Amino acid sequence: MQTEQLSSPQQGKSQLNAAGDGSRPALSARTIPQDANMLNQEQEMSIEEQEKNARDGDAKAQTEVGKYYLKLADNEDEELNNSTAVDWLIQAAKQGKKEAVKLLKGCLTERKGITSENEQAVKQLADESDFERAVRKATLIMYQRLNPNRKKQVAVSEILENVSHINAEGSKAERGPVPKMLQKERRVLERLVSIQSNKDMKLDDFVDMTKKYAKGMIPSNLLMDGEDDGLEGKPPEDLPLQQKIMKYPLHALMEMKEHLIDFASKAGMHWLHTIVPLHHVNALVFFFIISNLTIDFFAFIIPLVIFYLSFISMVICTLKVFQDSKAWDNFRTMTDLLLRFEPDLDVEQAEVNFSWSHLEPHIHFMLSVFFVILSFPMADKDWIPCSELAVIAIFFLITSYMSLSTSAEPYTRRALIVEAACSIIGFLHSLPESWSYLRIFGEPYVSIPIGNNFILNIGIPCFMYFFLFYLFFRMAQLRNFKGTYCYLIPYLVCFMWCELAVELLRTSTGLGLIRASVGYFLFLFALPILLIGVALMFVIQLIKWLISMELIKILVTLTLCSIPVILHMWTKATGTLFGLVKSLTKSSIVKLILVWLTAILMFCWVYVYRSEGMKVYNSTLTWQQYSFVCGPRAWKETNMAEVQILCGHLEGHRVTWTGRFKYVRIIEIDNSAESAINMLPYILSDWMRCLYGETYPECDPKNVTVMEEELCRLKFLSKHTCHLKKYCRYKFEISVGMPYGTNGTETLEDDATKDIVLRASNEFKNVLLNLGQGSVVEFSTILEGKLGSKWPVFELKAIRCLNCMSKLTPASARHVKIEHDWRGIVKQAFKFAFNFFLAPMFCAI
Numbered sequence: 123m124q125t126e127q128l129s130s131p132q133q134g135k136s137q138l139n140a141a142g143d144g145s146r147p148a149l150s151a152r153t154i155p156q157d158a159n160m161l162n163q164e165q166e167m168s169i170e171e172q173e174k175n176a177r178d179g180d181a182k183a184q185t186e187v188g189k190y191y192l193k194l195a196d197n198e199d200e201e202l203n204n205s206t207a208v209d210w211l212i213q214a215a216k217q218g219k220k221e222a223v224k225l226l227k228g229c230l231t232e233r234k235g236i237t238s239e240n241e242q243a244v245k246q247l248a249d250e251s252d253f254e255r256a257v258r259k260a261t262l263i264m265y266q267r268l269n270p271n272r273k274k275q276v277a278v279s280e281i282l283e284n285v286s287h288i289n290a291e292g293s294k295a296e297r298g299p300v301p302k303m304l305q306k307e308r309r310v311l312e313r314l315v316s317i318q319s320n321k322d323m324k325l326d327d328f329v330d331m332t333k334k335y336a337k338g339m340i341p342s343n344l345l346m347d348g349e350d351d352g353l354e355g356k357p358p359e360d361l362p363l364q365q366k367i368m369k370y371p372l373h374a375l376m377e378m379k380e381h382l383i384d385f386a387s388k389a390g391m392h393w394l395h396t397i398v399p400l401h402h403v404n405a406l407v408f409f410f411i412i413s414n415l416t417i418d419f420f421a422f423i424i425p426l427v428i429f430y431l432s433f434i435s436m437v438i439c440t441l442k443v444f445q446d447s448k449a450w451d452n453f454r455t456m457t458d459l460l461l462r463f464e465p466d467l468d469v470e471q472a473e474v475n476f477s478w479s480h481l482e483p484h485i486h487f488m489l490s491v492f493f494v495i496l497s498f499p500m501a502d503k504d505w506i507p508c509s510e511l512a513v514i515a516i517f518f519l520i521t522s523y524m525s526l527s528t529s530a531e532p533y534t535r536r537a538l539i540v541e542a543a544c545s546i547i548g549f550l551h552s553l554p555e556s557w558s559y560l561r562i563f564g565e566p567y568v569s570i571p572i573g574n575n576f577i578l579n580i581g582i583p584c585f586m587y588f589f590l591f592y593l594f595f596r597m598a599q600l601r602n603f604k605g606t607y608c609y610l611i612p613y614l615v616c617f618m619w620c621e622l623a624v625e626l627l628r629t630s631t632g633l634g635l636i637r638a639s640v641g642y643f644l645f646l647f648a649l650p651i652l653l654i655g656v657a658l659m660f661v662i663q664l665i666k667w668l669i670s671m672e673l674i675k676i677l678v679t680l681t682l683c684s685i686p687v688i689l690h691m692w693t694k695a696t697g698t699l700f701g702l703v704k705s706l707t708k709s710s711i712v713k714l715i716l717v718w719l720t721a722i723l724m725f726c727w728v729y730v731y732r733s734e735g736m737k738v739y740n741s742t743l744t745w746q747q748y749s750f751v752c753g754p755r756a757w758k759e760t761n762m763a764e765v766q767i768l769c770g771h772l773e774g775h776r777v778t779w780t781g782r783f784k785y786v787r788i789i790e791i792d793n794s795a796e797s798a799i800n801m802l803p804y805i806l807s808d809w810m811r812c813l814y815g816e817t818y819p820e821c822d823p824k825n826v827t828v829m830e831e832e833l834c835r836l837k838f839l840s841k842h843t844c845h846l847k848k849y850c851r852y853k854f855e856i857s858v859g860m861p862y863g864t865n866g867t868e869t870l871e872d873d874a875t876k877d878i879v880l881r882a883s884n885e886f887k888n889v890l891l892n893l894g895q896g897s898v899v900e901f902s903t904i905l906e907g908k909l910g911s912k913w914p915v916f917e918l919k920a921i922r923c924l925n926c927m928s929k930l931t932p933a934s935a936r937h938v939k940i941e942h943d944w945r946g947i948v949k950q951a952f953k954f955a956f957n958f959f960l961a962p963m964f965c966a967i
Contacts, residue, residue: 169187169190172187172190179217181218182214184210184213184217189207191204191210192229195234195235204229204235205237206235207234207235208226208234208235208244211225212247215247216325216326216329217258217262218255218256223255226248230244252468253336253475254333256460257464257467258329258333260460260462260463260467261333263464264332265325265329267284267287267288268281268288268328269281269284274324275322275324276322281315282312282316285315286308288311288459303455303458306455307456314332335456336456336457336460336472337476337479338476338480422502425497425500425501426501426502429494429497429498429506431493432493432497435487435712435715436491436494437518438712439483440521440615440619442712443522443525444521444525446480447525447526453476457473473529473608477604477608478607484611484615486716487615489716490712490716493716495951495958496723498954499950499951499954500950503629506629508630509631509635510642511626512638513635515622516619519616519623522619523538526616527608533593538620540586540590541617541620542620543586544962545620545624548564549627550564566580566583566584568581576965576966577964578963579965584962584963588963594610597613621958741775741777741905743772743775743905744779746860748905749860751768752772752909752910765910766908766909766910766911767910768910770910772905774906776904777902777903778902778920779901780900780901780924781878781899781901782859782860782861782898782899783856783858783894783923784858784877785856785857785895786856786857786890788853788855789853789881790852791853792851792852793851795814795846796811796846799814799846808842808844811842811844811845811846812843814846815844816844816845816846817843818842820834821834821837851884852887853883854890855880855882856880856881856890857877857879858879858880860873860877878915881915881916881918882918883918885937889923890921892926893923897923898925899922900924902919902921902938903916903917904916917939919938920937920938953967
């Protein structure tokens with residue numbers, strides 16, 4: 123039937139030609155149909171041969187058959203013939219025929235032969251780039267080598283068996299030892315094929331996998347280039363103990379650890395149930411921790427947390443970059459294999475695809491660097507091992523440079539040399555003045571101020587930095603500026619580690635660097651012993667630190683009592699610590715760290731601007747002026763509510779006034795340690811009160827002070843031998859009246875309605891306890907709250923007694939409330955970040 127369909131349009135055309143030439147002689151009329159019939163027979167035989175070749179997989183024949191059916195559709199059975207033509211063109215396009223792709227694009231545009239079944243395949247083939255088409259052609263040849271029997275789908279196991287013949291010519295394989303390059307190609311190909319989860323693989327599946335690989339989307343099992351470990355058989359859980367220890371020592375150790383933890387937790391829970399009321403312990407610990415979370419604590423801990431988490435994120439991202447460099451080797455192996463089967467493959471485009479698809483760890487690394495350089499100047503350097511971190515930074519500097527692509531090696535090598543030389547010259551500036559002949563290289567020749575905050579330093583380091591940025595531009599310019607993400611961004615990882623190493627070296631010591639180097643050397647060769655030693659040193663140092671901080675003693679005791687609770691909860695949980703790490707790895711621990719750091723930074727940013735949003739300054743407003751506008755006289759003229767509304771405009775003024783001290787009283791006492799101990803049983807609480815507190819003095823009438831005598835009397839009333847009053851934190855309320863002699867006239871008038879109330883924290887305790895009634899004090903505060911009301915309450919910022927004898931009382935000295943300059947801290951952080959990137963060329967002042 124197909125033959126009749128193929129020949130029918132030719133027969134119709136012959137009949138038309140014969141009818142059109144009816145005016146010619148009869149002999150000629152009889153000769154033409156005979157010649158036409160012979161031509162139709164030849165074409166019919168040609169189409170039959172083409173269709174036979176097309177069925178055998180000849181891409182050129184498939185294209186020709188597809189073109190024939192497109193022409194045939196112009197005369198008859200348009201829908202059927204167009205659909206048949208598209209089916210043949212799809213098969214040809216899958217083999218990389220450009221002409222077939224061009225015809226498919228035309229069919230898609232004109233909607234010829236496009237059905238719901240083939241539309242998706244036509245769009246996919248029509249949208250393929252030249253690079254993807256070349257990969258498809260090479261993959262087809264590889265699949266034919268892997269499937270010599272030309273099956274429609276072949277088992278994965280059979281493909282793996284045929285991988286060794288991928289480089290064989292014909293049916294003969296090379297004899298002798300296989301070159302390492304060919305071994306690597308086979309290993310990569312085996313892992314690529316092993317991705318298929320199904321038992322069988324079709325041509326389309328193999329092509330799709332190879333295309334994704336060529337685009338840089340590397341499967342996870344191809345990221346590692348290690349050899350198989352050869353351990354086959356049962357999983358570790360099913361092995362006997364002896365074999366488990368021999369084959370899987372780490373797994374056996376972890377299992378033993380969990381059994382020990384389970385045993386310790388059960389025994390500890392039994393012991394704890396008999397001694398301590400467990401229902402109160404966790405509540406006490408939580409209460410004690412919350413009560414000691416102060417602004418100073420957050421100002422100390424948050425920069426350190428941000429620094430360490432972001433530094434860990436930098437390390438993880440760098441290791442991910444190293445892993446990608448290993449994947450790059452496998453990727454180049456695969457592209458070389460594809461290039462062998464398709465010489466027209468654009469290898470440069472493949473490398474660009476790989477670089478673009480592996481930018482994520484570099485972007486995460488840059489974000490981590492941003493958090494590191496913002497937190498480093500704010501963090502307490504006593505809690506940062508700068509020498510050890512400097513050695514780590516130098517190590518990653520070297521290894522990250524070695525992992526860079528060799529395509530831009532001339533630029534990366536020069537950039538690293540220039541950067542190292544610039545850093546060394548920068549250290550010359552800190553040499554002693556007697557070394558002036560070396561200091562001159564690190565000092566700027568001319569410093570040009572740019573505005574009020576920046577300086578341009580012109581000198582040798584500046585010129586070298588200019589050259590470094592020129593090399594950056596040259597890297598980015600490669601491959602029509604695709605080198606930005608192919609070469610420049612990967613090199614910036616090396617650049618950032620170098621800059622961070624320089625900053626850490628500035629705060630390091632020679633002894634610290636030697637200690638760090640020796641420690642890391644021992645870390646490589648005596649890891650288990652070193653880990654135990656470091657853990658013991660850390661525990662001992664932590665214990666010493668906790669003992670020195672008496673406020674934490676109670677927390678340590680409660681924590682030790684809560685250890686069995688924690689262990690019990692841990693063993694009852696569904697996953698162990700390693701399960702937690704594994705889950706974090708699956709959810710990308712780097713992204714989790716960056717999200718939490720961003721949240722912490724945003725919270726701190728909001729707090730800083732909330733606390734610093736109101737501009738306060740040393741106002742010239744006097745107490746008499748305030749009393750005149752917001753005091754009793756103003757209340758009589760209108761009413762207190764209207765006065766309060768008007769006086770609200772004075773909010774935020776920082777004032778320093780002089781007044782008469784009337785009285786001070788305690789309005790709040792905070793002693794979380796005593797509150798926690800009082801909730802324990804009497805015997806245990808009395809013992810802990812003596813352990814962490816102070817003993818009442820003995821009642822000896824000969825050698826006793828007034829204070830000790832009073833405490834001695836209280837000993838019998840309190841029914842305790844020890845107390846915890848040294849942990850008390852007080853909040854005071856001070857009443858201050860206007861000084862005598864208002865407006866220059868001496869009067870003894872005391873108007874209590876003009877008094878103000880000051881709230882003071884525990885840091886003013888020594889000053890306030892030494893003040894007497896009638897003392898003249900100078901105090902500073904900020905006008906805020908209910909201004910214009912009777913007895914307004916302000917927070918005390920500073921105080922000094924003006925008529926106290928300095929030798930007898932500490933009240934004569936000025937005592938200032940410790941406040942954090944949040945704006946200054948943030949400004950210092952951004953100044954450090956600016957100098958980190960642009961010094962020594964530009965410097966922020």
